[in-house]
Amino acid sequence: MSLAESLRLTLSRTQTRLSEDLLGPKGVIFALGVLFALGAPFFLRQFHLSVTLQILIFILAVSSWNLLAGYFGMFSFTHAALYGVGAYATVICAAEFGIPPVLALVIGGLLAGLFSLPITIPSLRLSGSYLAMVTLAFAEIIHLAVITFRDVTNGPTGYTGFAPMFGGDRIVFYYFVLVLVLALLLVQYALLVSRFGLIARAIREAEDAAQMLGNDTYRHKLVGFFIGSSLAGVAGGLQAYNILIISPPMLELNQMIQFMAMSIIGGLGTFSGAIVGVIAVVGVAELLRGVIEQRLLIWGLLLMLVILFFPSGLAGSATQRDILKQQFDGFTDRFSDTEERDK
Amino acid sequence: MVDLLLVIQQIFNGILFGGQLALVAVGLTLIWGVTRILNFAHGAMFMMGGYAGFLTFELTGNALLALPGAVLVVFVLGMVTEFGVVRRLRDRDNAEFAAIIGTFGLAVVLENVVRASALGSTRRTLPTIVPGVWEVGPFFFVAEQVYLFIVALAALGVLFAVIKYTRLGMAMRAVAQDQNTAKLMGVRSDRIYAITFGISAALAGLAGALLAPIFNIYPSVGWQPFLLAFIVVIIGGLGSVRGTLIAALLIGVLRSVSLTFTSSQQTSMLLFLAMIVILIVKPTGIGGVIDG
Numbered sequence: 001m002s003l004a005e006s007l008r009l010t011l012s013r014t015q016t017r018l019s020e021d022l023l024g025p026k027g028v029i030f031a032l033g034v035l036f037a038l039g040a041p042f043f044l045r046q047f048h049l050s051v052t053l054q055i056l057i058f059i060l061a062v063s064s065w066n067l068l069a070g071y072f073g074m075f076s077f078t079h080a081a082l083y084g085v086g087a088y089a090t091v092i093c094a095a096e097f098g099i100p101p102v103l104a105l106v107i108g109g110l111l112a113g114l115f116s117l118p119i120t121i122p123s124l125r126l127s128g129s130y131l132a133m134v135t136l137a138f139a140e141i142i143h144l145a146v147i148t149f150r151d152v153t154n155g156p157t158g159y160t161g162f163a164p165m166f167g168g169d170r171i172v173f174y175y176f177v178l179v180l181v182l183a184l185l186l187v188q189y190a191l192l193v194s195r196f197g198l199i200a201r202a203i204r205e206a207e208d209a210a211q212m213l214g215n216d217t218y219r220h221k222l223v224g225f226f227i228g229s230s231l232a233g234v235a236g237g238l239q240a241y242n243i244l245i246i247s248p249p250m251l252e253l254n255q256m257i258q259f260m261a262m263s264i265i266g267g268l269g270t271f272s273g274a275i276v277g278v279i280a281v282v283g284v285a286e287l288l289r290g291v292i293e294q295r296l297l298i299w300g301l302l303l304m305l306v307i308l309f310f311p312s313g314l315a316g317s318a319t320q321r322d323i324l325k326q327q328f329d330g331f332t333d334r335f336s337d338t339e340e341r342d343k
Numbered sequence: 344m345v346d347l348l349l350v351i352q353q354i355f356n357g358i359l360f361g362g363q364l365a366l367v368a369v370g371l372t373l374i375w376g377v378t379r380i381l382n383f384a385h386g387a388m389f390m391m392g393g394y395a396g397f398l399t400f401e402l403t404g405n406a407l408l409a410l411p412g413a414v415l416v417v418f419v420l421g422m423v424t425e426f427g428v429v430r431r432l433r434d435r436d437n438a439e440f441a442a443i444i445g446t447f448g449l450a451v452v453l454e455n456v457v458r459a460s461a462l463g464s465t466r467r468t469l470p471t472i473v474p475g476v477w478e479v480g481p482f483f484f485v486a487e488q489v490y491l492f493i494v495a496l497a498a499l500g501v502l503f504a505v506i507k508y509t510r511l512g513m514a515m516r517a518v519a520q521d522q523n524t525a526k527l528m529g530v531r532s533d534r535i536y537a538i539t540f541g542i543s544a545a546l547a548g549l550a551g552a553l554l555a556p557i558f559n560i561y562p563s564v565g566w567q568p569f570l571l572a573f574i575v576v577i578i579g580g581l582g583s584v585r586g587t588l589i590a591a592l593l594i595g596v597l598r599s600v601s602l603t604f605t606s607s608q609q610t611s612m613l614l615f616l617a618m619i620v621i622l623i624v625k626p627t628g629i630g631g632v633i634d635g
Contacts, residue, residue: 300451
């Protein structure tokens with residue numbers, strides 16, 4: 001299949017699936033959410049607007065982790081570190097080399113993707129817990145490197161004092177983030193409903209089977225990891241311009257916990273899961289601001305409760321998996337029928 | 344040749360440090376070996392042991408009682424963890440991840456519960472039981488470090504004996520090899536899992552209380568030893584208790600010696616790199632070489 005043809009197929013499939021999904025109840029809620037976000041600067045106070053902005057950026061970071069963990073089954077612990085790499089790369093490109101920030105964001109994303117390669121190329125043949133351990137170690141290396149190489153990163157104090165985007169106009173920045181995040185969500189959506197996404201889920205369910213059906217699973221995982229990490233890098237770049245300081249805690253295990261918590265609380269392996277998770281977690285945290293200071297305590301508790309009692313998360317349902325299973329069962333039934341006939 | 348003396352001194356220090364490291368790491372590898380679960384709350388058990396020891400000392404005024412107090416409390420905590428969290432996740436399709444997330448969540452909860460409690464984030468410490476420094480020739484030994492090393496070795500010796508010679512140890516090895524067959528042979532695997540978790544946690548708790556006089560105790564104290572133990576466990580070979588012991592001593596020495604030449608961050612980076620290489624090239628680690 002030529003690239004143009006597969007691209008055309010992907011687009012038509014995205015179109016049909018998108019028109020179906022947008023008319024469903026979840027789609028309507030999503031559309032309302034977008035409307036709210038579009039009008040937010042007109043009726044929200046500054047504080048609430050910055051919370052909305054934060055939610056948007058986290059949605060990008062968490063949905064890209066969901067792409068890896070939820071669809072491919074690759075539990076990357078490097079995600080927060082690459083998010084940090086994107087942040088540093090974007091800001092350093094813009095501040096030190098005078099590259100326009102919008103272009104620097106692209107570079108940051110690509111660099112985060114490239115940074116994933118040293119670990120994915122050798123380790124994607126490992127499975128399950130082993131991949132989690134390798135990526136955890138890699139994340140720690142990046143974190144320590146950021147602290148150690150002070151010339152580039154300013155060490156533990158972090159990087160600050162760089163010029164904000166759009167001359168500091170927060171409203172323009174807000175709309176820029178909104179449009180960019182929506183566009184990148186659409187890209188992920190297209191990827192997931194296309195053949196690529198089907199193969200991703202096949203890899204998650206049974207990698208050997210997917211491979212036997214003629215798919216280069218290793219390459220798909222490599223590309224998937226690259227895309228997911230690049231998106232994390234872009235999210236990191238946006239976050240850097242949002243809070244206007246980057247420091248090593250941005251790459252810490254703590255940040256990784258936050259992303260994982262949001263994704264799992266929302267529902268792993270569902271497109272809406274990342275969005276619901278971020279809104280739920282950040283929303284709860286902001287609601288409880290002042291009431292309970294231990295935000296991480298709430299997140300840890302939520303994480304445990306969800307994993308124990310709602311295995312598919314708040315937004316998740318077992319449907320997707322069931323459809324796959326149905327098809328698979330139908331397939332085996334037909335297969336055994338032919339076998340019997342042959343006898 | 345002053346450098347050589349320094350290096351030898353650091354090798355001794357490294358061995359002493361390795362003994363303490365082994366105490367934390369063995370628990371981690373034991374859980375993996377028997378239950379195939381990565382316990383991300385292991386560092387939190389270390390921290391809870393430190394606090395249990397501290398509270399025991401506050402209540403009784405006796406620093407010697409701190410150790411058994413810590414062991415007991417954290418043993419129970421480990422059993423409760425298995426019963427309340429891990430057991431519910433074990434039969435899932437994605438049990439590995441579910442358990443990682445569940446124990447991770449528990450670690451975050453424990454850390455922040457302590458932080459929110461009356462204990463707060465204040466650094467606590469236990470008094471030294473064996474003060475003083477011994478001079479042997481040109482070398483110095485902090486008496487406390489030596490005592491810690493001896494207690495750690497004794498605890499590990501008891502653990503080895505239990506695994507090797509008792510019925511409980513035999514049941515643990517049976518469950519580790521094949522859960523279903525062990526069950527058919529009348530081993531109550533659920534109980535074995537809980538006890539294994541308890542023992543593993545108790546070892547971490549003991550380490551926490553032992554190291555309290557040196558490192559202080561604070562809510563997030565467990566992550567550093569957890570990550571180090573993690574490296575040790577991987578290099579030693581997941582699930583191999585003997586491999587872990589050797590790896591702990593090796594890494595203890597490596598770390599001490601390299602600390603004289605480079606910063607602790609660079610040392611840790613090298614260790615993590617070694618961990619990645621081992622995972623990719625020989626996932627069975629040292630244990631795969633000596634056991635197999």
